[in-house]
Amino acid sequence: MLSSSFRLQPSAFSLSLGILGSGQLGQMIAMAAKKMGHRVLVYDLLPGGPAASVADEMIVAPFDDEKALRDFASRVDLITLEFENIPAASLELLASLRPLHPSPHVVRICQDRVLEKEFLQKHGFPVAPFRVITSVEELVAAVRELKTDAILKTATLGYDGKGQVSIAANASVAELQQAWAALHAERAVLEKRINFCAEGSVIVARSTSGEISSFPPQENSHARGILDVSRAPARFSEKVLREAEGMGGKIVEALEVVGLLTIEFFLLPNDEIIVNELAPRPHNSGHHTIESSKTSQFEQIVRAATGASLGSTELVKPALMLNLLGDLWKAGEPDWKPFLGHPEISLHLYGKKEAKPGRKMGHVTFTGEHREELLQQAKESFKS
Ligand SMILES: Nc1ncnc2c1ncn2[C@@H]1O[C@H](COP(=O)(O)OP(=O)(O)O)[C@@H](O)[C@H]1O
Ligand SMILES: [Mg+2]
CATH class of the missing domain: 3.30.470.20 (ATP-grasp fold, B domain)
Known part of the structure:
Protein backbone atom coordinates (compact mmCIF):
# COMPACT_ATOMS: atom_id res chain seq x y z
CA MET A 1 0.00 0.00 0.00
CA LEU A 2 1.23 3.44 -0.90
CA SER A 3 1.86 5.73 2.00
CA SER A 4 0.72 9.34 1.69
CA SER A 5 3.90 10.61 3.34
CA PHE A 6 7.58 10.08 2.67
CA ARG A 7 9.90 9.01 5.39
CA LEU A 8 12.97 11.16 4.96
CA GLN A 9 16.55 10.35 5.74
CA PRO A 10 18.28 13.21 7.52
CA SER A 11 19.25 15.68 4.79
CA ALA A 12 22.83 15.36 3.57
CA PHE A 13 22.95 19.13 3.67
CA SER A 14 21.73 19.41 7.24
CA LEU A 15 24.48 19.61 9.83
CA SER A 16 24.55 19.91 13.57
CA LEU A 17 26.03 23.28 14.52
CA GLY A 18 27.41 23.92 18.00
CA ILE A 19 27.37 27.50 19.26
CA LEU A 20 29.44 28.60 22.26
CA GLY A 21 27.38 31.23 24.07
CA SER A 22 23.66 31.69 24.48
CA GLY A 23 23.31 35.45 24.05
CA GLN A 24 21.56 37.42 21.33
CA LEU A 25 24.32 36.88 18.77
CA GLY A 26 24.03 33.13 19.35
CA GLN A 27 20.27 33.45 19.05
CA MET A 28 20.47 35.14 15.67
CA ILE A 29 23.12 32.67 14.43
CA ALA A 30 20.81 29.85 15.58
CA MET A 31 17.82 31.38 13.76
CA ALA A 32 19.83 31.60 10.53
CA ALA A 33 21.11 28.04 10.94
CA LYS A 34 17.60 26.72 11.60
CA LYS A 35 16.29 28.52 8.51
CA MET A 36 18.93 26.68 6.49
CA GLY A 37 17.88 23.30 7.87
CA HIS A 38 20.67 22.73 10.38
CA ARG A 39 20.35 21.51 13.96
CA VAL A 40 21.68 23.73 16.73
CA LEU A 41 23.25 22.84 20.06
CA VAL A 42 24.11 25.76 22.36
CA TYR A 43 26.66 25.68 25.18
CA ASP A 44 26.67 28.20 28.01
CA LEU A 45 27.40 28.53 31.69
CA LEU A 46 23.83 29.41 32.64
CA PRO A 47 20.57 27.88 31.44
CA GLY A 48 18.16 29.85 29.28
CA GLY A 49 19.55 32.83 27.45
CA PRO A 50 18.30 34.11 24.10
CA ALA A 51 19.94 31.38 21.98
CA ALA A 52 18.55 28.56 24.11
CA SER A 53 15.02 29.53 23.12
CA VAL A 54 15.86 28.84 19.46
CA ALA A 55 18.31 25.96 19.70
CA ASP A 56 17.31 22.29 19.51
CA GLU A 57 19.33 21.52 22.62
CA MET A 58 21.54 23.15 25.19
CA ILE A 59 24.46 22.06 27.36
CA VAL A 60 24.84 24.01 30.60
CA ALA A 61 28.37 23.86 31.99
CA PRO A 62 31.38 26.05 32.69
CA PHE A 63 33.57 26.87 29.69
CA ASP A 64 36.48 24.92 31.18
CA ASP A 65 34.56 21.70 31.93
CA GLU A 66 36.48 19.17 29.84
CA LYS A 67 33.85 16.42 30.09
CA ALA A 68 31.03 18.75 29.04
CA LEU A 69 33.13 20.20 26.20
CA ARG A 70 33.88 16.67 24.91
CA ASP A 71 30.18 15.80 25.12
CA PHE A 72 29.32 19.01 23.23
CA ALA A 73 31.84 18.25 20.46
CA SER A 74 30.64 14.66 20.13
CA ARG A 75 27.12 15.87 19.44
CA VAL A 76 27.88 18.39 16.68
CA ASP A 77 29.52 18.45 13.22
CA LEU A 78 31.17 21.82 13.65
CA ILE A 79 31.41 24.64 16.17
CA THR A 80 31.26 28.41 16.12
CA LEU A 81 31.04 31.01 18.88
CA GLU A 82 29.21 34.20 19.70
CA PHE A 83 31.78 35.69 22.11
CA GLU A 84 35.53 35.41 22.33
CA ASN A 85 36.20 35.24 26.07
CA ILE A 86 36.51 31.47 26.20
CA PRO A 87 39.60 29.84 27.77
CA ALA A 88 42.28 29.07 25.18
CA ALA A 89 42.69 25.48 26.41
CA SER A 90 38.96 24.83 25.91
CA LEU A 91 39.11 26.15 22.36
CA GLU A 92 42.18 24.00 21.64
CA LEU A 93 40.37 20.95 22.97
CA LEU A 94 37.25 21.62 20.89
CA ALA A 95 39.32 22.31 17.77
CA SER A 96 41.07 18.95 18.20
CA LEU A 97 37.69 17.23 18.17
CA ARG A 98 35.65 19.14 15.57
CA PRO A 99 36.16 21.99 13.08
CA LEU A 100 36.01 25.20 15.12
CA HIS A 101 35.44 28.42 13.19
CA PRO A 102 37.00 30.84 14.06
CA SER A 103 40.12 28.88 15.04
CA PRO A 104 41.74 29.10 18.50
CA HIS A 105 44.60 31.08 16.93
CA VAL A 106 42.21 33.79 15.69
CA VAL A 107 40.30 33.93 18.97
CA ARG A 108 43.49 34.09 21.03
CA ILE A 109 44.58 37.22 19.18
CA CYS A 110 41.16 38.88 19.20
CA GLN A 111 40.52 38.22 22.91
CA ASP A 112 43.69 40.03 23.96
CA ARG A 113 44.15 43.72 23.10
CA VAL A 114 47.92 43.46 23.39
CA LEU A 115 48.19 40.57 20.92
CA GLU A 116 45.59 42.19 18.66
CA LYS A 117 47.41 45.51 18.47
CA GLU A 118 50.79 43.83 18.03
CA PHE A 119 49.37 41.67 15.24
CA LEU A 120 47.88 44.68 13.45
CA GLN A 121 51.05 46.72 13.84
CA LYS A 122 53.29 43.89 12.66
CA HIS A 123 51.22 43.50 9.49
CA GLY A 124 51.27 47.22 8.76
CA PHE A 125 47.65 48.06 9.62
CA PRO A 126 47.17 51.50 11.20
CA VAL A 127 46.44 51.54 14.95
CA ALA A 128 46.43 54.34 17.54
CA PRO A 129 49.84 54.86 19.21
CA PHE A 130 49.89 52.55 22.24
CA ARG A 131 52.03 51.12 25.03
CA VAL A 132 51.69 47.79 26.83
CA ILE A 133 51.27 48.33 30.58
CA THR A 134 51.87 45.79 33.36
CA SER A 135 52.53 48.08 36.35
CA VAL A 136 51.84 51.57 37.61
CA GLU A 137 55.48 52.50 36.95
CA GLU A 138 55.06 51.55 33.30
CA LEU A 139 51.84 53.54 33.19
CA VAL A 140 53.51 56.69 34.52
CA ALA A 141 56.40 56.31 32.05
CA ALA A 142 54.02 55.68 29.11
CA VAL A 143 51.80 58.69 29.89
CA ARG A 144 54.87 60.95 30.08
CA GLU A 145 56.14 59.47 26.79
CA LEU A 146 52.87 59.60 24.79
CA LYS A 147 52.19 63.19 26.02
CA THR A 148 48.54 62.96 24.98
CA ASP A 149 45.12 62.26 26.44
CA ALA A 150 44.72 58.52 26.39
CA ILE A 151 42.58 55.55 27.32
CA LEU A 152 43.78 52.71 29.50
CA LYS A 153 42.10 49.44 28.50
CA THR A 154 42.36 46.01 30.09
CA ALA A 155 44.07 43.52 27.77
CA THR A 156 41.31 40.95 28.26
CA LEU A 157 37.61 40.66 29.13
CA GLY A 158 36.60 44.25 28.31
CA TYR A 159 33.39 44.90 26.38
CA ASP A 160 30.83 47.68 25.85
CA GLY A 161 33.30 50.25 27.20
CA LYS A 162 33.86 48.22 30.40
CA GLY A 163 37.46 47.82 31.55
CA GLN A 164 38.50 51.27 30.33
CA VAL A 165 39.70 54.40 32.14
CA SER A 166 40.31 57.86 30.65
CA ILE A 167 43.76 59.27 31.27
CA ALA A 168 44.58 62.98 30.93
CA ALA A 169 47.92 63.87 29.34
CA ASN A 170 48.90 65.76 32.52
CA ALA A 171 47.59 63.20 35.05
CA SER A 172 49.49 63.19 38.33
CA VAL A 173 51.20 60.08 39.67
CA ALA A 174 48.45 59.80 42.31
CA GLU A 175 45.77 59.90 39.62
CA LEU A 176 47.59 57.26 37.60
CA GLN A 177 47.91 55.04 40.68
CA GLN A 178 44.16 55.41 41.17
CA ALA A 179 43.44 54.63 37.48
CA TRP A 180 45.64 51.51 37.57
CA ALA A 181 43.96 50.28 40.75
CA ALA A 182 40.49 50.94 39.31
CA LEU A 183 41.23 48.80 36.27
CA HIS A 184 41.88 45.59 38.29
CA ALA A 185 44.08 44.27 35.49
CA GLU A 186 47.48 42.65 35.26
CA ARG A 187 48.00 43.70 31.66
CA ALA A 188 46.59 46.66 29.82
CA VAL A 189 47.02 48.86 26.79
CA LEU A 190 47.41 52.60 27.04
CA GLU A 191 46.34 54.13 23.75
CA LYS A 192 46.14 57.65 22.43
CA ARG A 193 42.65 59.18 22.55
CA ILE A 194 41.78 59.65 18.89
CA ASN A 195 39.94 62.75 17.78
CA PHE A 196 37.85 60.92 15.24
CA CYS A 197 35.09 62.47 13.14
N1 LIG B 1 41.62 55.44 21.40
C1 LIG B 1 40.35 55.89 21.45
N2 LIG B 1 40.08 57.18 21.15
C2 LIG B 1 38.83 57.66 21.19
N3 LIG B 1 37.74 56.93 21.54
C3 LIG B 1 37.94 55.64 21.85
C4 LIG B 1 39.25 55.05 21.83
N4 LIG B 1 39.13 53.76 22.19
C5 LIG B 1 37.82 53.55 22.42
N5 LIG B 1 37.09 54.66 22.23
C6 LIG B 1 35.62 54.78 22.36
O1 LIG B 1 35.11 53.79 23.22
C7 LIG B 1 34.32 52.83 22.48
C8 LIG B 1 34.52 51.44 23.05
O2 LIG B 1 35.91 51.10 22.99
P1 LIG B 1 36.43 49.73 22.36
O3 LIG B 1 37.91 49.78 22.39
O4 LIG B 1 35.80 49.51 21.05
O5 LIG B 1 36.00 48.68 23.45
P2 LIG B 1 34.76 47.69 23.58
O6 LIG B 1 35.39 46.35 23.56
O7 LIG B 1 34.17 48.04 24.88
O8 LIG B 1 33.86 47.92 22.39
C9 LIG B 1 34.78 53.00 21.04
O9 LIG B 1 33.83 52.54 20.12
C10 LIG B 1 35.00 54.50 21.00
O10 LIG B 1 33.77 55.20 20.91
MG1 LIG C 1 34.41 48.14 20.43
Missing part, protein backbone atom coordinates in the same frame (compact mmCIF):
# COMPACT_ATOMS: atom_id res chain seq x y z
CA ALA A 198 33.24 59.17 12.89
CA GLU A 199 33.41 55.51 13.80
CA GLY A 200 32.73 52.64 11.46
CA SER A 201 32.93 48.90 11.15
CA VAL A 202 33.31 46.46 8.33
CA ILE A 203 32.23 42.82 8.56
CA VAL A 204 34.15 40.39 6.39
CA ALA A 205 33.48 36.72 5.80
CA ARG A 206 36.01 34.08 4.77
CA SER A 207 34.78 30.59 3.99
CA THR A 208 36.49 27.24 4.49
CA SER A 209 37.58 27.41 0.82
CA GLY A 210 39.21 30.83 1.30
CA GLU A 211 36.47 32.83 -0.47
CA ILE A 212 36.34 36.35 0.98
CA SER A 213 33.36 38.70 0.94
CA SER A 214 32.87 41.98 2.75
CA PHE A 215 29.64 43.70 3.75
CA PRO A 216 29.57 47.43 2.94
CA PRO A 217 30.94 49.25 6.02
CA GLN A 218 28.50 50.79 8.48
CA GLU A 219 28.78 54.01 10.47
CA ASN A 220 28.47 53.63 14.24
CA SER A 221 27.75 56.03 17.05
CA HIS A 222 28.28 55.13 20.68
CA ALA A 223 26.80 56.43 23.91
CA ARG A 224 28.68 55.77 27.17
CA GLY A 225 31.01 53.38 25.30
CA ILE A 226 28.11 51.21 24.08
CA LEU A 227 26.94 51.08 20.47
CA ASP A 228 23.82 53.24 20.09
CA VAL A 229 23.09 53.58 16.38
CA SER A 230 24.50 51.96 13.23
CA ARG A 231 23.85 53.41 9.79
CA ALA A 232 24.13 51.60 6.47
CA PRO A 233 25.19 52.89 4.11
CA ALA A 234 27.80 54.81 6.10
CA ARG A 235 28.04 58.49 5.26
CA PHE A 236 31.71 58.10 4.27
CA SER A 237 33.39 58.93 0.97
CA GLU A 238 33.65 56.24 -1.70
CA LYS A 239 37.40 56.17 -1.09
CA VAL A 240 36.95 55.43 2.63
CA LEU A 241 34.36 52.75 1.94
CA ARG A 242 36.66 51.03 -0.55
CA GLU A 243 39.67 51.34 1.73
CA ALA A 244 37.82 49.93 4.73
CA GLU A 245 36.61 46.93 2.72
CA GLY A 246 40.07 46.39 1.25
CA MET A 247 41.72 46.60 4.66
CA GLY A 248 39.12 44.20 6.09
CA GLY A 249 39.91 41.66 3.39
CA LYS A 250 43.64 41.94 4.04
CA ILE A 251 43.23 41.53 7.82
CA VAL A 252 41.05 38.47 7.34
CA GLU A 253 43.67 36.96 5.04
CA ALA A 254 46.55 37.78 7.36
CA LEU A 255 44.70 36.20 10.29
CA GLU A 256 43.42 33.29 8.17
CA VAL A 257 39.97 33.65 9.66
CA VAL A 258 37.29 31.16 8.74
CA GLY A 259 33.92 32.66 9.64
CA LEU A 260 33.38 36.37 10.20
CA LEU A 261 35.69 39.10 11.34
CA THR A 262 34.43 42.55 12.30
CA ILE A 263 36.89 45.40 12.13
CA GLU A 264 35.94 48.48 14.20
CA PHE A 265 37.66 51.63 13.01
CA PHE A 266 37.99 55.36 13.64
CA LEU A 267 37.78 57.80 10.75
CA LEU A 268 39.91 60.94 10.91
CA PRO A 269 38.89 64.27 9.33
CA ASN A 270 41.46 63.68 6.55
CA ASP A 271 39.73 60.38 5.67
CA GLU A 272 42.46 58.29 7.28
CA ILE A 273 41.33 55.04 8.88
CA ILE A 274 42.65 53.76 12.21
CA VAL A 275 41.75 50.23 13.29
CA ASN A 276 40.24 50.18 16.79
CA GLU A 277 39.56 46.52 17.49
CA LEU A 278 38.64 43.17 15.96
CA ALA A 279 35.81 40.76 16.77
CA PRO A 280 35.93 37.24 15.25
CA ARG A 281 32.14 36.86 14.99
CA PRO A 282 28.92 38.62 14.00
CA HIS A 283 28.74 42.12 15.44
CA ASN A 284 26.10 44.36 16.95
CA SER A 285 26.73 46.91 14.18
CA GLY A 286 25.69 44.32 11.59
CA HIS A 287 22.23 43.54 12.97
CA HIS A 288 20.67 45.74 10.27
CA THR A 289 21.80 43.20 7.64
CA ILE A 290 18.80 41.04 8.63
CA GLU A 291 16.54 43.59 6.94
CA SER A 292 18.91 45.56 4.74
CA SER A 293 21.03 43.01 2.94
CA LYS A 294 20.54 40.08 0.58
CA THR A 295 22.32 37.88 3.13
CA SER A 296 22.41 38.66 6.85
CA GLN A 297 25.67 38.52 8.79
CA PHE A 298 24.17 35.54 10.67
CA GLU A 299 23.43 33.56 7.52
CA GLN A 300 26.91 34.48 6.29
CA ILE A 301 28.68 33.00 9.34
CA VAL A 302 26.67 29.80 8.93
CA ARG A 303 27.55 29.67 5.23
CA ALA A 304 31.23 30.41 5.87
CA ALA A 305 31.56 27.86 8.67
CA THR A 306 29.64 25.05 6.93
CA GLY A 307 31.60 25.35 3.69
CA ALA A 308 28.65 26.65 1.67
CA SER A 309 29.33 29.42 -0.84
CA LEU A 310 29.08 32.89 0.65
CA GLY A 311 25.88 34.87 0.09
CA SER A 312 25.60 38.24 -1.63
CA THR A 313 26.36 41.12 0.75
CA GLU A 314 24.51 43.64 -1.40
CA LEU A 315 22.71 46.31 0.61
CA VAL A 316 19.23 46.28 -0.85
CA LYS A 317 17.63 48.75 1.59
CA PRO A 318 19.26 51.61 3.49
CA ALA A 319 18.87 51.00 7.22
CA LEU A 320 19.46 52.34 10.73
CA MET A 321 19.75 50.19 13.82
CA LEU A 322 19.02 51.45 17.32
CA ASN A 323 20.06 49.38 20.32
CA LEU A 324 17.46 48.94 23.08
CA LEU A 325 19.26 48.90 26.42
CA GLY A 326 17.84 47.83 29.75
CA ASP A 327 17.74 51.48 30.88
CA LEU A 328 14.53 51.82 28.83
CA TRP A 329 12.79 49.40 31.21
CA LYS A 330 13.25 51.77 34.17
CA ALA A 331 9.51 52.41 34.51
CA GLY A 332 8.45 49.00 33.21
CA GLU A 333 8.55 47.60 29.69
CA PRO A 334 8.24 50.28 27.00
CA ASP A 335 5.09 50.35 24.88
CA TRP A 336 6.07 48.58 21.66
CA LYS A 337 2.78 49.22 19.81
CA PRO A 338 4.15 52.15 17.76
CA PHE A 339 6.98 49.87 16.60
CA LEU A 340 4.72 47.11 15.39
CA GLY A 341 2.42 48.84 12.94
CA HIS A 342 4.93 50.37 10.53
CA PRO A 343 6.23 48.55 7.46
CA GLU A 344 9.72 50.13 7.75
CA ILE A 345 10.24 49.26 11.42
CA SER A 346 11.48 45.87 12.64
CA LEU A 347 11.50 45.27 16.36
CA HIS A 348 13.79 42.57 17.77
CA LEU A 349 13.48 41.61 21.44
CA TYR A 350 15.89 38.99 22.73
CA GLY A 351 13.64 37.64 25.49
CA LYS A 352 16.09 38.28 28.33
CA LYS A 353 14.56 37.66 31.74
CA GLU A 354 15.92 40.73 33.48
CA ALA A 355 16.59 44.29 32.30
CA LYS A 356 19.67 46.05 33.67
CA PRO A 357 21.19 49.42 32.78
CA GLY A 358 23.50 48.95 29.78
CA ARG A 359 22.26 45.42 29.04
CA LYS A 360 21.31 44.86 25.41
CA MET A 361 17.66 43.78 25.48
CA GLY A 362 16.81 44.19 21.80
CA HIS A 363 17.19 46.45 18.82
CA VAL A 364 15.05 48.19 16.22
CA THR A 365 15.87 48.48 12.54
CA PHE A 366 14.42 51.36 10.55
CA THR A 367 14.53 51.11 6.77
CA GLY A 368 13.47 53.28 3.84
CA GLU A 369 13.76 56.97 3.08
CA HIS A 370 12.15 58.17 6.33
CA ARG A 371 14.45 56.13 8.58
CA GLU A 372 16.15 59.13 10.23
CA GLU A 373 12.76 60.62 11.17
CA LEU A 374 11.57 57.27 12.49
CA LEU A 375 14.73 57.00 14.60
CA GLN A 376 14.19 60.49 16.06
CA GLN A 377 10.55 59.68 16.84
CA ALA A 378 11.61 56.49 18.60
CA LYS A 379 14.23 58.30 20.66
CA GLU A 380 11.65 60.96 21.62
CA SER A 381 9.12 58.31 22.62
CA PHE A 382 11.66 56.77 25.00
CA LYS A 383 12.18 60.14 26.72
CA SER A 384 8.51 60.53 27.64
